[in-house]
Amino acid sequence: MSTAVAESDHGVRSLPIHRLLPELLRDPANVLAGIGADADGEIVRLNLGPVRHYLVSHPDHVQHVLRGNSANFTRGGSFWRPLHRLFGASVMSDGETWALSRGILQPVFTARNVNSLAGRMAEAIAEGVAEWEEAVEAGQPIHVPTRIADVVNKTVIRILFADKITLAEAERIAPAFDSIATATLVRAVLPFVPNVVPMPGDRAFRRALRTVDDVVFPxxxxxxxxxxxxxxxxxxxxxxxxxxxxxxxDQWVRDNLVAMFATATETTIGALTWLWPLLARHPEVTSRLYEEIDRVVGDGPVGPSHLADLVYTKQVIQEVLRLHPVGWLFPRAVVEPEVIGGVRFRSGDTLLISPYVTHRLTRLWDRPEEFDPDRFAPERTAHRHRYAYFPFGGGPHQCLGMHLFNLESQLIVATILSRFRLTSCVPTIATPQAAVSLRPREEVEITLRPTTRQEK
Ligand code: HEM
Structure with a gap:
């Protein structure tokens, strides 16, 4: 798709995007990636009527917004408005309410605390993956988002929520998060439509919000x-x-519980759904994974002591998040006027920050569309710009669950692939759903078979 970028008279690249609206509503991540590729890291103004949106993709600029002068760029604007209705004054807000929540939750997520949970995490994952056995033995397809959700929910509920929320309660609110993620996007993409004008998805959003409250307040x-x-x-x-x-x-506790449950589950499920079509298309990567996991884990159950040696497994997950950063867009609203990269921003302007776009810039990444976990081989990451790769954001809002995700995802992938071999995946090319988090539009299904003794 051509997204040729025009020069405006103020020297800022400027693009009238009205004609791209249908495509933007269908596949916003790839429309923005196309605009970013044309601009090659320069800031682009997206003209949407009176609303001023800028795509900011160069790592120096991203670093400035997320970290260098982060206090001047807050979670405001049309993207965040519906999310604030869901997450309220929680760790997903900004300013004082955010700082209070972040300070209170931070101790749960220190490397020390998370490492101490790894043993129980591995047990919960092993129990969850064991439940796949019947379907695998029967040669039945595994519906990846549902089955991965079973494993992730079980794990997160046990180690982060001490089984105080039941699986049944989690299963009631998870679809509500899905519907909120898709319903909010229409408003995020059409920021000039006032809240009083009804939009598709609004009713689903309100219904989902009620479901979440019905489960969480009690x-x-x-x-x-x-x-x-x-x-x-x-x-x-x-x-x-x-x-x-x-x-x-109660409201404050509810807001943070909802924020923590949503961020701890949705993201991991999304990332581990994108994995399978990539593995099916890259048997050479899958073989290297089997080789590493069999060598490191052998016959035993996967545990925390294996993590340090699952080097390639970690690279594969990093590369999945380069191509499919689940938190693909997290805009910021400008507080005080400021100039970045020669562009003057006014207060209230929206800056679109998207790892999906930056992770595909050819000035940073060779053959960016190609899945190549060797990009994350230790010797190749040393000289990379810190903000060439930022699936977990950066600065004061950097993902609280990053370390937890790294451990959990390695344990899940190693547990599945030490027990089973991938025989097929449908589809082998997945495309992003139009939502505030990046999920495949397609229903990803895999078939697996048990690993034989000889293969180990
Ligand atoms: C694939 C996995 C994950 C990805 C890609 C991801 C991505 C992100 C990103 C990009 C941000 C920053 C948003 C911004 O700057 O506005 C963020 C924030 C956050 N993440 Fe994650 N995340 C993941 C997993 C998790 C997990 C497992 C948890 C919790 C257990 C978690 C909890 C949070 C929280 C609480 C914040 C808000 C931090 C703050 O504003 O201070 N995330 N995440």
């Missing part, structure tokens, strides 16, 4: 009444106090 009330010293998220939130020692209400 849990908040139940556990706020009996706080403990434990390090699970319920306990940490239930005993939290504000800076003056004051109580934080």
């Amino acid at each position: 849990l908040v009330r139940k556990y706020r009444g009996r706080p403990t010293d434990d390090q699970d998220i319920f306990s940490v939130l239930a005993r939290a106090r504000d800076a003056d020692g004051g109580e934080l209400g």
